[in-house]
Amino acid sequence: MSLTRKDVEGIAHLARLQMTEAELAAYPESLSKILTLVDQLNAVPTGVIEPMAHPLEGEIQRLRPDGVTETDAHRKYQANAPQVASGLYVVPRVIE
Amino acid sequence: MTLHTRSLAALALGLTAREFSSVELTQHFLDRIAASNGALNAFLTVTAERALSDAKRADALLAKNQGGALTGIPIAHKDIFCTDGIQTTCASKMLKGFVAPYDAAVVERLTAAGTVLLGKTNMDEFAMGSSNETSHFGPVKNPWDLAKVPGGSSGGSAAVVAARLAPAATGTDTGGSIRQPAALTGISGIKPTYGRVSRYGMIAFASSLDQAGIMAASAEDCAALLAPMAGFDARDSTSVERAVPDYVAGLQQSLKGLKIGILKEFFAEGLEAHTGARVQAAIEEYRRLGAEIVEVSCPNLPLSVPTYYVVAPAEASSNLSRFDGVRFGYRCENPRDLLDLYKRSRGEGFGSEVKRRIMTGTYVLSAGYYDAYYLKAQKVRSLITDDFKRAFSQVDVLLGPTAPGPAFAIGDKVDDPVTMYLNDIYTIGANLAGLPAMSIPCGFVNELPVGLQLIGPHFSESQLLAVAHGYQQVTDFHSRVPAAYA
Numbered sequence: 296m297s298l299t300r301k302d303v304e305g306i307a308h309l310a311r312l313q314m315t316e317a318e319l320a321a322y323p324e325s326l327s328k329i330l331t332l333v334d335q336l337n338a339v340p341t342g343v344i345e346p347m348a349h350p351l352e353g354e355i356q357r358l359r360p361d362g363v364t365e366t367d368a369h370r371k372y373q374a375n376a377p378q379v380a381s382g383l384y385v386v387p388r389v390i391e
Numbered sequence: 392m393t394l395h396t397r398s399l400a401a402l403a404l405g406l407t408a409r410e411f412s413s414v415e416l417t418q419h420f421l422d423r424i425a426a427s428n429g430a431l432n433a434f435l436t437v438t439a440e441r442a443l444s445d446a447k448r449a450d451a452l453l454a455k456n457q458g459g460a461l462t463g464i465p466i467a468h469k470d471i472f473c474t475d476g477i478q479t480t481c482a483s484k485m486l487k488g489f490v491a492p493y494d495a496a497v498v499e500r501l502t503a504a505g506t507v508l509l510g511k512t513n514m515d516e517f518a519m520g521s522s523n524e525t526s527h528f529g530p531v532k533n534p535w536d537l538a539k540v541p542g543g544s545s546g547g548s549a550a551v552v553a554a555r556l557a558p559a560a561t562g563t564d565t566g567g568s569i570r571q572p573a574a575l576t577g578i579s580g581i582k583p584t585y586g587r588v589s590r591y592g593m594i595a596f597a598s599s600l601d602q603a604g605i606m607a608a609s610a611e612d613c614a615a616l617l618a619p620m621a622g623f624d625a626r627d628s629t630s631v632e633r634a635v636p637d638y639v640a641g642l643q644q645s646l647k648g649l650k651i652g653i654l655k656e657f658f659a660e661g662l663e664a665h666t667g668a669r670v671q672a673a674i675e676e677y678r679r680l681g682a683e684i685v686e687v688s689c690p691n692l693p694l695s696v697p698t699y700y701v702v703a704p705a706e707a708s709s710n711l712s713r714f715d716g717v718r719f720g721y722r723c724e725n726p727r728d729l730l731d732l733y734k735r736s737r738g739e740g741f742g743s744e745v746k747r748r749i750m751t752g753t754y755v756l757s758a759g760y761y762d763a764y765y766l767k768a769q770k771v772r773s774l775i776t777d778d779f780k781r782a783f784s785q786v787d788v789l790l791g792p793t794a795p796g797p798a799f800a801i802g803d804k805v806d807d808p809v810t811m812y813l814n815d816i817y818t819i820g821a822n823l824a825g826l827p828a829m830s831i832p833c834g835f836v837n838e839l840p841v842g843l844q845l846i847g848p849h850f851s852e853s854q855l856l857a858v859a860h861g862y863q864q865v866t867d868f869h870s871r872v873p874a875a876y877a
Binding site for chain 2: 298303306307308309310311312313314315318322325326328329330332333334335336337339341344345346347348349350351354356357359368371372374375376377378384386387388389
């Protein structure tokens, strides 16, 4: 499997990653190598095999009562935010 | 005997007998860190003040005879574990300056057990790497040879223990990140069963594979630390409700009649000859200890690496979407609009290997490709898991090398990701199947340590530790320390 620069630009957009010129030049080759490695899987017959859902057989998703378990700590959490105002996260204007 | 070469049990004895205090012990390690960390780059943050205050608290408990087996024992945490009030970076520019608002479960439990926090260790960025060269804060050096890598991703923790800058350090293992660096630095490390140790507060990489574990000089030390780490935690939905055995007491299990399976696929082409010879010598040692050696085969195991490089990047691309420059972490300068904010914050905040994995994951999950890649990989994962199940119907434990060769030179494999990925060829299988596995030192090649890997059925940590301990009772590779750090 071989990816072009245009493919890489498309994937980078989906992944919301801004690429530098140098990265756009280098990634097609390294990503193609990885996909070539992965292509080995195509040779494996897996017709009736169930895809693995969980590493431990029989484990089920646990449920808990729908109660309040956490108290408000937004000031502590927002101390790590790049920009806040009035307890809100600030981003560039979305609606004109 | 010097303090830094003593076992945890010996340190605990010294503390309870008042031969030395926890403050003295902690200061001893802080002095060693100050002397060596400049060259090794193994710690990202040294929490000297916190360590000494933890130690004082431990000494107060010890004075009242209220200490436990780990009270006053200094340890280090991999910088992937959140530590309340202390910078937690995952070795990424993205999280530079991020001060965790709470403790990870592992940190919380080891603190409650009385351990002293020396600091946070360097690692591959977001645990993605096998050489510790992807860290935003520079590579970690191998204490056995500063020109060599310590392995990764828990390379900082491995180097810290190998150079005896701490008696033990936590690690995480998604595809070999505890075992491979343990092998390359000559220490012992265990990756427990998936779900055995809570991942609450451990920064996520690939959620169907990630597991926390411990790295120390010996299996005995690993057992002492794994005991308080393991057990159910409602805050991690993958945590398993199951009693935790007494790992320290379990070390005494006899190896007589134990059936050890030698994995045929682990001794095929690709294994460096001298490394293979050291592992063969260890097999003979086990035979002398009374174990029965049987050859077994897991024919799908060679597909581990391609399977992993679909599953892990796919899950990583999803997990790392939380880093968007809005709620925490790096934000680019002067974003034009929201899209620009996302793209540049992520483009500038993540390093090149992390971006490569996000791109791989995004691609294999994108419309039209899901069945061909992710679904296919999960089916092959079932085949690999079934292979292990069949093997464990014949034997108690599987044995093989941890890595294909000893530590390689810094810079040697950075240009070709696939060559780097093949370092984990023997370790990834256990992650795909959720099995517990450990690496212990079994000799040297060109004065560099070689690791022996043991893999067990689900929740067989107690037996694995005993199998490792039995070997360490008749060998001394685990007590060797690089000359510069003796």
